[in-house]
Amino acid sequence: MSAVLEKKIGQGEQFSRWANTNRKWVFAAPAMVFTALLIAFPVVWTLYLSMTDARGSVRAESNFIGLENYFTVLGDFTRFWPAVGRTVYFTAGALFFELALGMAIALLLRRAFRGERWVRIAILLPLVATPVAVGMMWRLILEPNIGFANQALAWFGIPAQPWLSSEATALTTLMFVDIWQWTPMVVLILLAGLTSLSDEPDEAARVDGATAWQRFWYVTLPLMRATVITAILLRGIDALKTFDILYATKGKGGGSFHEVETLNIYAYGLSFDYNKYGLSSTVLIIFFAMIIACIWILTASRKKDKS
Known part of the structure; x- marks a missing residue:
């Protein structure tokens, strides 16, 4: 024992x-x-x-059809591929301007100044509201007839703009709304990276006679590469998944002519408007694969930068 x-x-x-x-x-x-x-x-x-023909109800009988839904979706040049294009356009445009504005604001806030606390609070205010509330607010502001935006343009003699009611401008307008709300998040990420940098490289470049732009491009930006990639990763994935603002402002199908129909809106419509759960799931799987690919590329780039 x-x-x-x-x-x-x-x-x-x-x-x-x-x-x-x-x-x-x-x-x-x-x-x-x-x-x-x-x-x-x-x-x-x-x-x-x-991989099934599920429709009507997820509990209804469905047949296994293999990759047939994938061939159907990938061959849809009427709704699917235009939705992919809008998703890429919206994400790339919003991300570009959010990074550019975020970096500019972060550089301005890097040094202490009088009233800095109130400026930071004002910049962060758009993050307080929910995306649906933001969408409804901007829908009222951009209303073609009584909205404040067109009234403000009239003060300067500029004709009223269709904003959300035009097929040509709706998606770009909503991109602006997304930039307005989410640039502060990028500012926070980039500002955290800037404040962690040593002042010595910048001071050395200043002594060597480098201009402000040269110091930013050749000194600050390379040191901020990992932080910028992190901001792209976090905000880019979030922008890809944008649904609230688009649906709150344009409703089902992304508008009468599907002018703001991204992959999220398209998949939602297939599920809850047409009850085509098989096709909707196919769109979501393809979308999920796109997001995973983006994450993998950015993560690999970040690891390469660290090494």
Whole structure:
């Protein structure tokens, strides 16, 4: 009995040493497993639905049809590919201006000045409101007949603009709304990176006679590369998934002519307007693959920069 007891005690000590050595993984494991299951189940279920002809109800009988839905969706040049184009246009445009404005504002806020606290509060105000509330607010501001935007243009003799009511300007207008709301988030990320930088490289470049633009382009920006990639990763993925503002302002189908119909709006319409769950799941899986590809590219770029 004593030999068995000693063996169990020895095994317990080995386990204790292993647990102590890998304690960060031991404590994190339950949360990681739960999160993995939380993500895996919807993805696997959606992947299964994408290979069926499910429609009408997810509980109704459906037949396994393999990749037929994928061929149908990828061959749809009327709704799917235009939605892809709008998604890329909206994301790329919003991300470009948010990064440019975010960097400019972060550079202005890098140095302390009088009233800095109030300026920071004012810049962060757009983040307080929910996207749906922001969408409804801007819908009223941009209303062609009684909206404040056209009234302000009239003061300068500029004719009224259609804004959200025009097929040509609706998506660009909503891109502006997204930039207005989410640039402060980019400012916070970039400002955190700027404040962590040492002043010595910038001062050395100043002594060598470099201009402000040269110091920014050749000194500050390279040092900020990892932070900029992080901002692109976080904000880019969020912009890809934008739904609230688009639906709150234009409603079903992204407008009468689908002028702001991105992949999110298109998939939502297939599910809740037409009850085509198989096709909707296919769109979502393709969209999910696009997001994963973007994450992989940006993460690989960030790792390469660190190395």
